[in-house]
Amino acid sequence: MPIPAGLQAPGTDRSDFQRVALLADLPPGSMLRVTRGDVDLLLLNTPAGLVATDDRCPHMSAPLSVGRLDGCILDCPLHRGRFDVSTGDVVQFPTTGGLDADGVYHPVSAPPETPSKPEPPGLKAQARALTRVRRMRYYPVRVTGDQVEVVFPER
Numbered sequence: 001m002p003i004p005a006g007l008q009a010p011g012t013d014r015s016d017f018q019r020v021a022l023l024a025d026l027p028p029g030s031m032l033r034v035t036r037g038d039v040d041l042l043l044l045n046t047p048a049g050l051v052a053t054d055d056r057c058p059h060m061s062a063p064l065s066v067g068r069l070d071g072c073i074l075d076c077p078l079h080r081g082r083f084d085v086s087t088g089d090v091v092q093f094p095t096t097g098g099l100d101a102d103g104v105y106h107p108v109s110a111p112p113e114t115p116s117k118p119e120p121p122g123l124k125a126q127a128r129a130l131t132r133v134r135r136m137r138y139y140p141v142r143v144t145g146d147q148v149e150v151v152f153p154e155r
Contacts, residue, residue, distance in 0.1 A: 001049030004088045009054075009137040011153030017140070021148040026050070033065040036152050041139060043148060046072045048086040052139040052150045057081060058101075059094045059133045080111060081133065088136040098131040105129065 020034040021043060032043045033055050042055035042065050055065050062078035069075075072086040079094035090100065097108040108118075108128065140151040 001051055001086060003138040007088045007135055007138050009139050009153055012139055012151040014154045015151050017142060017149035017151055019147045020150050023143055023146050023148055026148060031065055031069050039152055041150060044069055044085055046085060048072050050141050051085045052141040053085060054137050058136050083136060090133060096128050098128055098133060100133050101135045
């Protein structure tokens with residue numbers, strides 16, 4: 001799968017591919033967390049192809065590898081945010097609300113099966129309102145023989 005325009009992780013244009021897994025370890029519809037140094041990546045085998053992105057929710061950095069993948073839609077386990085990994089777009093904004101990548105405010109929301117939450121006063125509400133959902137970052141990924149290879153940022 002090609003990396004969505006403008007979302008390639010900084011520093012990956014100057015580095016080499018590194019072997020990270022066997023293709024057999026990543027069957028269709030699966031996810032695999034890989035770590036090199038302090039970089040945690042998530043490999044996904046989607047209907048659109050293989051994807052390598054940060055294993056951190058672009059909202060509050062929860063590990064997406066413990067979330068759920070449905071086709072190209074990746075669910076965050078923490079605040080119910082949903083992201084389309086084929087485009088990098090937010091499908092469902094996290095329930096805590098806050099700013100999207102363009103600085104537009106989204107209010108606190110509740111899943112349909114739960115009652116609406118009022119916005120609490122105080123520092124917690126201020127922090128939530130100023131938390132930005134960043135754009136996802138993607139890493140070049142390729143298959144060579146039976147190996148999955150990824151480019152990590154140059155350090």
